[in-house]
Amino acid sequence: MTTTYIDPPTFTHSVNYSHVGVVTSGRTVYVSGQIAFDHQNRLVGKGDLRAQAIRVFENLKECLAAAGANFHHVVKINTYVVGLTPQAAGVVREVRGHYFAGHRPTSTMVGVTALVDPELLIEIEVVAVVPEPR
Numbered sequence: 001m002t003t004t005y006i007d008p009p010t011f012t013h014s015v016n017y018s019h020v021g022v023v024t025s026g027r028t029v030y031v032s033g034q035i036a037f038d039h040q041n042r043l044v045g046k047g048d049l050r051a052q053a054i055r056v057f058e059n060l061k062e063c064l065a066a067a068g069a070n071f072h073h074v075v076k077i078n079t080y081v082v083g084l085t086p087q088a089a090g091v092v093r094e095v096r097g098h099y100f101a102g103h104r105p106t107s108t109m110v111g112v113t114a115l116v117d118p119e120l121l122i123e124i125e126v127v128a129v130v131p132e133p134r
Helices: 049-066 086-100
Strands: 003-006 020-023 027-034 074-082 106-112 122-130
Touching: 020 074, 027 049, 049 086, 049 122, 074 086
Parallel strands: 074 106
Antiparallel strands: 003 020, 027 122, 074 122
16 A cells, blocks of 8 residues: 655645645545544543543544554544634643654644534544555
8 A cells, every 4th residue: 555645845844734635545434423432432521622622633533543544544523613713732742742653644733613412622534544454
């Protein structure tokens, strides 16, 4: 599998994401939007965006592992944040940076008015590409 990330020369460079990702082969994995519920279906981090973001990334990690993938295989991440502010975006970027550690998949972050449960503050979905077994 070959994945190439590109920032067009006329665009600014971001330390958090790439503008373009090109995948030439592999098995595509789509992970549904994950929310801050634990294994007992209980909300983690009521009113705390950082705690919810960590739970969401832990849920994503488990979903990816179930498909034989990890965060290095992620080529696209979509993040939905209730009442998105610059401060909230900073919190999400900080938590995301811990899980992606130098990997810069393509990314979209959107502010929304609500999610499926009124206590949820964040939902994240990802697309990953895993190399085919040889």
